[in-house]
Amino acid sequence: MGRQPCCDKVGLKKGPWTAEEDKKLIDFILTNGQCCWRAVPKLAGLLRCGKSCRLRWINYLRPDLKRGLLSESEEKLVIELHSRLGNKWSKIASQLPGRTDNEIKNHWNTHIKKKLRQMGIDPITHKPISSTDEHHHQTGQQQQRQQQEQVGVVAGEDERSDNMILQCSQSQEEEKSASVSGSFDFIEADTFLQKSPGFCTDEVPMIQPDEIIVPCASSTSHSSTSLPSSCFSSSPSVKAEEIQFTCMEWPEPMYFYGMDDFNQWDLISDDRDGKLAFYPLNQLHQRTTRDQESWN
DNA sequence: AATCCCTTCAACCGCTCCCGG
DNA sequence: TCCGGGAGCGGTTGAAGGGAT
Structure with a gap:
């Protein structure tokens, strides 16, 4: 009983990809384009699950990917979008060309979350952590409820925030030449930066x-x-x-x-x-x- | 030099969503 | 309308690398 596995896992390889596997996958997709992922491993001669192939391509092999740390403006955008959307990494990633949801999620968990905490900002609610340290006394359920409320509010504003994001996307072309466009509301993110002038710029130097x-x-x-x-x-x-x-x-x-x-x-x-x-x-x-x- | 600990991030897992029959 | 299959998403894991002791 139970759920049918996404693929026949017997004999399938797991773990890090080798250069040879990468080449096979790249060759296949360049030749055939992105078709049914389930069929890709068989057709490309890979002993991998289709999901694994998809993930490898999306997160690492795709030619339009940017590499390296997120820039200052990208971090600001991530923070702003996260405050509106919550952990909707794919939605956030869709607003950052060349970045993947996995990359943003990892960057959030390893860098941004830590920085926000150091600055006294709750990375979940995006609000200042109160001096009474009440968050530490909250139960997991309370925190989860709080997060759900946060997301709920956002969900109610989906249409509006989508428009905001649209505006942001439109302004991204301008951003390429002149940092962050003023058409997007970065008030919250700017507040963070004012509180901590060294945020981002010290640790993630922007070098043209x-x-x-x-x-x-x-x-x-x-x-x-x-x-x-x-x-x-x-x-x-x-x-x-x-x-x-x-x-x-x-x-x-x-x-x-x-x-x-x-x-x-x-x-x-x-x-x-x-x-x-x-x-x-x-x-x-x-x-x-x-x-x-x-x-x- | 060796060991331990911490951080990072690629990759996996399981769930949900979406679409076609 | 329902159901099944495939794709996508978000949380989690674990290997690797680097720093501290």
Whole structure:
């Protein structure tokens, strides 16, 4: 009796994905698109559950994903949206292009929640924690009820908050060039920031791509991606936009290059460390010749 | 140098939602 | 309208890495 498992779990692999599995999944989806996830593992030759494939693609392999910590404006947006929507991570994620619900959920639980508590803000209710420490005396049921009430209020305002979110989405294009748009109500988040000026900016420095300075490769500074030192310019400092990222673990390079034409990319295995990397087809030749030179 | 502890985050699990028959 | 199957969502887990002792 009971619920039928989502897939036949006998003989299915679990745990971390290997580069080979990633490649199979990427190849399959690039060739066939996202179809029935249940059928994907069989068709792609993977010993994985369909759900696992979907999760891997959505949370890690998707080419339009941003990597790295959330920016200051993204954190503000998450806080604001969470105050309205509660733990509706997928709804929150839908307002942050390139971010996944899992990523936001993890970031909330590991960073934002902690910061809010340090600032005396209850991360559940988004209200100041009273000095009498009453929350610590609340039972779990009370807290749950409080959270439900919070969500209930939000549910009643769904239409209005949806409109707010819509406005926010519209303003996101502007945000790209000028931080956070004024069309969105960030009063609460701004209050947090005023209470703690160091919030976000200290721990999550906002560095624009054109501000990234790459130190001259030296004997003491090896790139984490094992780049040959000759990948960098010999000048003391080089702006990131001037660097040709000839070899990086995907998906970062996808983000740097932009994904206007997915077909222009090719997935190859990096012989040196066995990891997969994406390269623009027109740079494959450059890479191989340059790498050969640097390895010699 | 070894061990322990803490933090992070990818991945899993189980439930709900949605849609087609 | 009901039912079943697939997709999506949110909570939780556990491996890995890093810092502290």
